Amino acid sequence: MMNIIYLRRFKDLRSLSLSGNPIAESEDYKMFICAYLPDLVYLDFRRIDDHMKELAESKHQYSIDELKHRENLIQARLDDDLARQMELEKHKAAFVEHLNGSFLFDSMYTEDVEGNKLAYLPGVGELLQGYKDKFVIICLNIFEYGLKQEEKRKLELDTFNECIKEAIQENQEQGKHRIAKFEEKHLLSLNAIREESDLTNIEVRIVEYSEDITELFNVLMTLEMQLVEQLEETINMFERNIMDLVALFIENVQRLHNGPVPGPGEPPPREAPGDLHQHSGEDPEGRTGRRPARRRARSFCRQRHHC
Numbered sequence: 001m002m003n004i005i006y007l008r009r010f011k012d013l014r015s016l017s018l019s020g021n022p023i024a025e026s027e028d029y030k031m032f033i034c035a036y037l038p039d040l041v042y043l044d045f046r047r048i049d050d051h052m053k054e055l056a057e058s059k060h061q062y063s064i065d066e067l068k069h070r071e072n073l074i075q076a077r078l079d080d081d082l083a084r085q086m087e088l089e090k091h092k093a094a095f096v097e098h099l100n101g102s103f104l105f106d107s108m109y110t111e112d113v114e115g116n117k118l119a120y121l122p123g124v125g126e127l128l129q130g131y132k133d134k135f136v137i138i139c140l141n142i143f144e145y146g147l148k149q150e151e152k153r154k155l156e157l158d159t160f161n162e163c164i165k166e167a168i169q170e171n172q173e174q175g176k177h178r179i180a181k182f183e184e185k186h187l188l189s190l191n192a193i194r195e196e197s198d199l200t201n202i203e204v205r206i207v208e209y210s211e212d213i214t215e216l217f218n219v220l221m222t223l224e225m226q227l228v229e230q231l232e233e234t235i236n237m238f239e240r241n242i243m244d245l246v247a248l249f250i251e252n253v254q255r256l257h258n259g260p261v262p263g264p265g266e267p268p269p270r271e272a273p274g275d276l277h278q279h280s281g282e283d284p285e286g287r288t289g290r291r292p293a294r295r296r297a298r299s300f301c302r303q304r305h306h307c
Contacts, residue, residue, distance in 0.1 A: 149248070
């Protein structure tokens with residue numbers, strides 16, 4: 001009957017039927033099932049009463065406690081593995097995975113047979129350790145800087161999605177408003193056409209109605225074209241901003257790699273132009289006249305209300 005323990009992993013299992021199975025002929029069958037599957041409500045199409053559950057729990061309490069302890073240990077390991085995997089995915093998104101330690105340096109020397117031999121020469125070990133320490137400091141600076149840049153890219157993406165959502169929503173509201181006004185205006189006209197007996201008047205009203213439909217069609221198509229233009233401009237702006245951030249990231253990583261070794265966590269020597277937080281009025285070339293990327297994006301969102 002120990003195979004029944006496998007069913008504990010199904011947290012939503014409430015009904016179980018083993019009638020006709022050899023396991024059901026065991027003397028302790030019901031007690032065992034109730035003890036090891038405490039969330040079960042029905043067994044062999046019969047409801048399990050609370051008294052039966054209490055007796056089963058008391059009878060198998062020691063075994064159940066030991067089983068729960070093992071399950072908790074397994075779940076803790078699974079949670080740790082999941083947390084590490086999620087952390088790794090976050091680092092991968094920032095393009096800095098495995099840079100928060102000596103992993104990169106160690107992996108470079110793992111298969112370097114000749115380099116490992118040199119490490120045993122007098123004085124080389126100390127030089128190698130000093131080089132490793134500097135190498136790890138550079139990796140840590142790149143790692144922390146990469147995480148900060150990932151936050152900026154995420155903020156840029158959130159701003160982009162916000163602008164897209166607002167543009168579509170506003171355009172839809174304008175279209176609905178135009179359609180509602182059209183329906184309100186011509187609801188009485190339709191009733192009048194149905195009640196009209198003069199054929200000439202009916203034809204005149206139909207022509208007027210057709211002209212209004214054409215006008216509504218043109219208005220809706222104009223709104224759609226405006227939306228397409230707004231989305232295209234927003235997408236182009238988003239692409240430029242992301243390219244600026246990528247160029248900034250690469251430039252400062254190269255500066256961290258090639259420049260003097262700062263302490264862990266120290267910022268790059270300078271903030272490259274083109275960043276979301278660059279000074280207002282300066283473009284990536286240092287010229288005036290270009291607004292910061294985030295401000296340009298939000299400004300565009302505001303400008304859409306005046307289109």
